[in-house]
Amino acid sequence: MKNWFPFTDYDFYAYLTSGGLALAVFDLLTTGGLWLARADWTFVQIVLVIAASYVIGQIAASVASLVIEHGLARWLLPSPASVQLGVRKQGMAGRLIGRIVVGRYYTPFSEPIREKIGRQQQPSWASRERR
Numbered sequence: 001m002k003n004w005f006p007f008t009d010y011d012f013y014a015y016l017t018s019g020g021l022a023l024a025v026f027d028l029l030t031t032g033g034l035w036l037a038r039a040d041w042t043f044v045q046i047v048l049v050i051a052a053s054y055v056i057g058q059i060a061a062s063v064a065s066l067v068i069e070h071g072l073a074r075w076l077l078p079s080p081a082s083v084q085l086g087v088r089k090q091g092m093a094g095r096l097i098g099r100i101v102v103g104r105y106y107t108p109f110s111e112p113i114r115e116k117i118g119r120q121q122q123p124s125w126a127s128r129e130r131r
Helices: 009-031 043-076 080-084 092-102 111-119 124-130
Strands: none
C-alpha cells in the first residue's frame, strides 16, 4: 500500500473487506441490494460506506476474537506454554486440532530444559516494579 493510504494492509484486507461484505449482505437481505447497487454515488456517500465498513469490520473481528480465540480455542486447547513446561498435558482434541487446523503441535520440553527454565531468576527490573 502507498504511504498516503490511511490504513495498514491488515486494516484494509481484514476490517474493510469483512465489514464491506457484511454491509453488502445486510443490504441484500433487507432491501434486495438496492442501496449498494446504485450507479450514482457522491463522494460523501463513498466515504460513509468505507467508514461504516471499517467499523462493522472492527465489530465483527471483536466478536470473532471473543468467541473463537477467547472462548472455543481456550476451552479446547491448552496454552502452548503449559504444554511445553509440562504443567498440563495436551488432550486428544488439542493434538487433533493442532495437527489438522493449526498445522503444528506442541510437545513438552525435555526435563533438563524445564529444570533450567524453573531455575531462572527473575530479572532485576521485576523486583523493582513490586516496590
